[in-house]
Amino acid sequence: QMEEARPEEEVVAELLKRATQPAKAPDEEWQEHIAIRELVEEIRAEQLGRSHHTKRTGSQDFEPFFAWLKSEGVDVSKVYISNFGDMGNGLCAATDIKDKEPVLDIPASAMMSVQVALESLASWVCDDPMLRIMPNITLALYVLSQLVKRKSRWQAYLAVLPTTYSTPAHWTLQELELLRGASVFGDCLAQYKNTARQYAYIHTKLQDAGVQGVMGMTPFDFTFDDYRWATGTVMTRQNQVPRPDAAAGTPAADALMLTLIPLWDMMNHKHGQVTSFYDAEKKKLEYSAMGAAKKGEQIFLFYGNRSSSEFVVNNGFFSSDKSDFLQTRIGLGRSDPLYELKSKLLTCLSIPVHSDFVLHSDGVIDPPLLAFARINAMNKDELEFHLSHPGKCSILGSISTPYSAENEHKAIGFLATRCKLLLAGMRTTADEDEKRLAAADSYHAKCALNLRIAQRRILTEFLASLQK
Numbered sequence: 001q002m003e004e005a006r007p008e009e010e011v012v013a014e015l016l017k018r019a020t021q022p023a024k025a026p027d028e029e030w031q032e033h034i035a036i037r038e039l040v041e042e043i044r045a046e047q048l049g050r051s052h053h054t055k056r057t058g059s060q061d062f063e064p065f066f067a068w069l070k071s072e073g074v075d076v077s078k079v080y081i082s083n084f085g086d087m088g089n090g091l092c093a094a095t096d097i098k099d100k101e102p103v104l105d106i107p108a109s110a111m112m113s114v115q116v117a118l119e120s121l122a123s124w125v126c127d128d129p130m131l132r133i134m135p136n137i138t139l140a141l142y143v144l145s146q147l148v149k150r151k152s153r154w155q156a157y158l159a160v161l162p163t164t165y166s167t168p169a170h171w172t173l174q175e176l177e178l179l180r181g182a183s184v185f186g187d188c189l190a191q192y193k194n195t196a197r198q199y200a201y202i203h204t205k206l207q208d209a210g211v212q213g214v215m216g217m218t219p220f221d222f223t224f225d226d227y228r229w230a231t232g233t234v235m236t237r238q239n240q241v242p243r244p245d246a247a248a249g250t251p252a253a254d255a256l257m258l259t260l261i262p263l264w265d266m267m268n269h270k271h272g273q274v275t276s277f278y279d280a281e282k283k284k285l286e287y288s289a290m291g292a293a294k295k296g297e298q299i300f301l302f303y304g305n306r307s308s309s310e311f312v313v314n315n316g317f318f319s320s321d322k323s324d325f326l327q328t329r330i331g332l333g334r335s336d337p338l339y340e341l342k343s344k345l346l347t348c349l350s351i352p353v354h355s356d357f358v359l360h361s362d363g364v365i366d367p368p369l370l371a372f373a374r375i376n377a378m379n380k381d382e383l384e385f386h387l388s389h390p391g392k393c394s395i396l397g398s399i400s401t402p403y404s405a406e407n408e409h410k411a412i413g414f415l416a417t418r419c420k421l422l423l424a425g426m427r428t429t430a431d432e433d434e435k436r437l438a439a440a441d442s443y444h445a446k447c448a449l450n451l452r453i454a455q456r457r458i459l460t461e462f463l464a465s466l467q468k
Contacts, residue, residue: 008046009219015039016200019193026186030177033189036196037173043224050220052148053229058163068156069263072110078103081160081266084298086443087317088162090268093293100275103299104287106264108244111285112154113259115243117142124214130201135258136238137198140230143260145215147226157262165232166316169195171444178436178448181426182455183326184309191313199227234258236315237265241278241285261285269311270300271321308454318450326458327356328422330369332376341383345375348390349397359419361458363465367397370411374403377410412466419463423456430456 018039024032059065062081069076079091097103114135118125125131125138146152164170168179168188176192179185205211206219215222238258246255264276264287275288293299303311308320309327331354332342343353349371357369365373374396375383382403386393395401402408428436430453437449 005046006042008043011039011042011046012200012203015043015196016204019197019200023190029186029189030180033176033192034173036193040196040224047223047225051223051225051229052221053226054163056147057159057161057229059159062160065156065160065262069110073107074110074263075105076263079263079299082298084268087268089160089266090298090300091263091266093295093297093299096295097289097293097299099289099292101289102286103289104264104285106261106285106287108241108283108285111241111259111261112139112142112157113241114139114257115245120145121214124205124211128205130198136234137231139238139258139260140227140234141202141215143233144222144226144230145217147230148217148221160266161233164229165236166444166447167232167235168192168313168316169228170232170316171448172442175442175444175448178445179451181428182448182452183328183422184313184451184455187309187313195228195231196224198231199224202227232316234260237261239265242280244283264301267299267301269303269315269317269319271319272300272302274302274304276301308451312447312451316447318447318454320450320454322361324454324458325358325360326455327358328418329354329356330372330418331355338378338380338383341380341387342375342378345378345383345386345393346372348387349375349393351375359458359462361461363462363468365399365415367399369415370399371397373411373414374407376414377407382407416463416466419459419466423459423463426452426456428452 015036018032019036021032023029060083065081066076078094078097080094081089082092084090117139121138121142125141131138131141143158146154147158152158168176169192171188176188179188203219203222206215206217206222212218237260239261240256241259241261243250243255243257264285267287270290272290275290276285278285287301290300290302303315305323306314307325307327308318311317311319331352332339332346336342346353349368351368351372355368355372357372358366359369360366378386386396396403403411433449433452433456437446437453440446440449
């Protein structure tokens with residue numbers, strides 16, 4: 001006899017309770033993830049066939065989109081859209097384009113910004129303790145509200161967005177497990193947990209008739225898959241542009257707002273240089289070609305100096321080059337008898353006691369990491385000396401100014417041990433990962449295994465540089 005399905009609200013309430021619990025220790029994260037995923041899958045099974053995004057996005061008919069762009073004042077004469085397999089849709093040159101030639105001008109009026117979202121959602125969002133501090137969620141909810149709306153100004157734009165994304169929140173359990181031991185494993189689990197918690201939280205808020213009126217949907221209309229799709233849309237396509245109402249002297253963080261930029265956001269990434277600039281006076285984004293392109297060739301956008309880990313987690317694709325790096329959390333041990341002195345000295349240099357430090361594939365040691373390692377290796381007399389002579393602390397992050405032979409030996413040894421532990425924690429060998437990559441049958445699995453291989457290479461090269 002089949003077990004009767006539980007009411008959706010009951011499962012959502014349990015999901016909210018579990019996904020709101022504090023972060024687990026690293027060795028408990030995986031079991032927590034499995035438990036959260038089981039609840040999500042129970043909800044998804046109940047919501048089968050109710051999602052909107054798969055029915056209203058992913059269109060290959062781009063004429064309505066281009067017609068809408070033209071009505072918004074966008075010149076689309078130099079580009080057209082084409083599909084590039086695993087890369088998804090991208091932009092092609094409709095004519096020969098020279099290097100640095102102006103290609104696109106996107107006016108602010110054609111951008112979907114948080115400011116636009118608040119014009120519709122402010123009566124709820126501004127009073128909500130979570131949403132008012134999370135503009136990315138506000139923008140995702142606006143995307144979703146416009147998707148379910150019968151007639152939306154953004155209909156043509158939403159129709160050409162992908163039906164799914166490749167960020168880890170969309171991966172299967174088996175695909176995620178391939179990242180166990182990699183430095184981003186915890187970040188990927190956190191991304192899924194955060195998505196589940198936000199969904200459950202918003203689902204409960206939609207019980208309120210006022211919120212239903214603002215969003216234009218009921219809890220029945222609000223599916224997990226739709227919410228995950230909307231957050232994936234924002235995560236993979238968001239950019240920052242100046243707020244039109246920002247007064248002179250406003251801090252940079254407050255003077256910018258999250259924005260989705262139609263058409264421009266369809267360009268795929270390629271390593272290069274930034275060729276997009278926002279003209280505040282003309283209120284438009286200007287993009288110039290990043291290299292020459294013949295008619296029919298794909299044109300690209302440089303997404304910025306990001307690590308292969310950041311590309312996988314935030315954009316859903318793998319990309320690595322010679323400037324690749326990884327971040328690892330390093331901190332002082334509370335049991336260290338010199339903890340107080342070391343933490344005080346780190347504070348003097350504005351270095352957190354526990355922080356994410358960057359390891360570069362070329363072996364370069366960033367000043368904050370070098371200073372941390374040297375302070376961690378100091379004895380009591382050395383710590384007290386520097387605390388009483390703060391002017392001499394500035395050299396602690398300089399690779400060209402060794403503190404002492406003994407300290408340098410201990411500091412480098414500390415970093416080398418850290419690298420060895422990270423390598424040992426990957427649980428597999430390089431050959432095993434290469435074989436698994438050759439046999440991988442999904443795009444997500446290939447991303448995960450390529451990332452493992454890249455992170456092992458970075459750690460190995462960084463360690464070899466230390467040992468020199």
